[in-house]
Amino acid sequence: MNYVSVSEIARLWGVTDRSVRKYCADGRIEGAFLMGKTWNVPADAVKPSRKRRAACNRKTLSERMREEMHSKLSGGIYHKVQIDLTYNSNHMEGSRLTHEQTRYIFETNTIGITDAGVNVDDIVETANHFKCVDLIIEGAQNSITENSIKQLHRILKSGTSDSRKPWFAVGKYKKLPNEVGGEATTAPEQVGAEIKALLAWYRALPTVTLEEIVEFHVRFERIHPFQDGNGRVGRLIMFKECLKHNITPFIIDEGHKLFYYRGLAQWHLERGYLLETCRSAQDSFQKILEYYRIFD
Numbered sequence: 634m635n636y637v638s639v640s641e642i643a644r645l646w647g648v649t650d651r652s653v654r655k656y657c658a659d660g661r662i663e664g665a666f667l668m669g670k671t672w673n674v675p676a677d678a679v680k681p682s683r684k685r686r687a688a689c690n691r692k693t694l695s696e697r698m699r700e701e702m703h704s705k706l707s708g709g710i711y712h713k714v715q716i717d718l719t720y721n722s723n724h725m726e727g728s729r730l731t732h733e734q735t736r737y738i739f740e741t742n743t744i745g746i747t748d749a750g751v752n753v754d755d756i757v758e759t760a761n762h763f764k765c766v767d768l769i770i771e772g773a774q775n776s777i778t779e780n781s782i783k784q785l786h787r788i789l790k791s792g793t794s795d796s797r798k799p800w801f802a803v804g805k806y807k808k809l810p811n812e813v814g815g816e817a818t819t820a821p822e823q824v825g826a827e828i829k830a831l832l833a834w835y836r837a838l839p840t841v842t843l844e845e846i847v848e849f850h851v852r853f854e855r856i857h858p859f860q861d862g863n864g865r866v867g868r869l870i871m872f873k874e875c876l877k878h879n880i881t882p883f884i885i886d887e888g889h890k891l892f893y894y895r896g897l898a899q900w901h902l903e904r905g906y907l908l909e910t911c912r913s914a915q916d917s918f919q920k921i922l923e924y925y926r927i928f929d
Contacts, residue, residue, distance in 0.1 A: 636673040646680045651881060651915050656681050658916065670909055694927055695773045695876040702770055710925045715739055718872065719762040721886045722865045728755045735759055754793045761789050762865065769873035777870060779828055785866045786859050795861055807860040814898055818857035827856045846874045847911055851900045883914035
């Protein structure tokens with residue numbers, strides 16, 4: 634039997650790659666099997682019929698989260714995204730707060746009692762990240778601009794120990810050269826021009842798909858415009874752009890972290906590494922959407 638990739642079947646059926654992977658994971662494509670992280674699909678596979686969904690829920694994810702945010706609803710999708718996105722993104726950058734502590738800060742605005750010492754910056758940046766998530770939900774349909782990027786950084790790093798360092802520019806581009814993953818990034822004096830070029834490229838795209846959002850992220854991280862906080866700002870932008878373009882968003886968690894870093898480093902050689910990692914994270918997020926009965 635001949636087998637083809639998810640992308641080939643998706644093009645043939647006129648659906649997204651994520652839809653095909655979900656069909657495979659749900660056992661709805663006979664003969665499909667997983668090798669590593671890649672699904673192999675019989676070339677003559679028949680497209681499964683669509684399941685009927687309740688007509689009562691027509692809100693997009695962006696609308697649903699904005700509604701829950703304004704109504705201060707507890708326990709909904711907005712509540713979960715705030716905690717999961719904040720915990721995982723901060724944890725990737727070295728925060729030692731647990732998921733439970735992150736949840737407690739969001740729900741009570743206090744840290745609670747702990748036997749271990751807690752880094753004050755971890756607490757401040759957690760509270761700040763909640764504000765950043767609110768900002769991207771509220772402005773999900775807005776275009777990315779230099780000002781909006783700087784605003785995310787200013788909110789994220791305000792009140793931290795970094796903000797008191799004379800060489801650290803909160804809400805402004807870096808003053809000193811830095812590296813990411815041992816690789817050189819854009820020189821401080823060139824950051825402004827590089828960000829403008831990146832935004833011009835993105836605005837000129839005729840359509841925006843997951844691949845373009847991920848490419849924007851890779852190029853943003855290679856510029857590394859800020860002294861610190863680039864990864865978190867970049868992942869917030871990715872989440873926002875998925876909301877804007879009605880693409881299933883995703884959260885890079887502990888299970889995806891190493892694959893995510895590999896994908897960033899190898900993007901110029903093989904885009905599939907990072908794209909498949911993001912699609913796998915999308916599949917995880919899709920299960921959350923289904924739990925909350927959100928059908929975009």
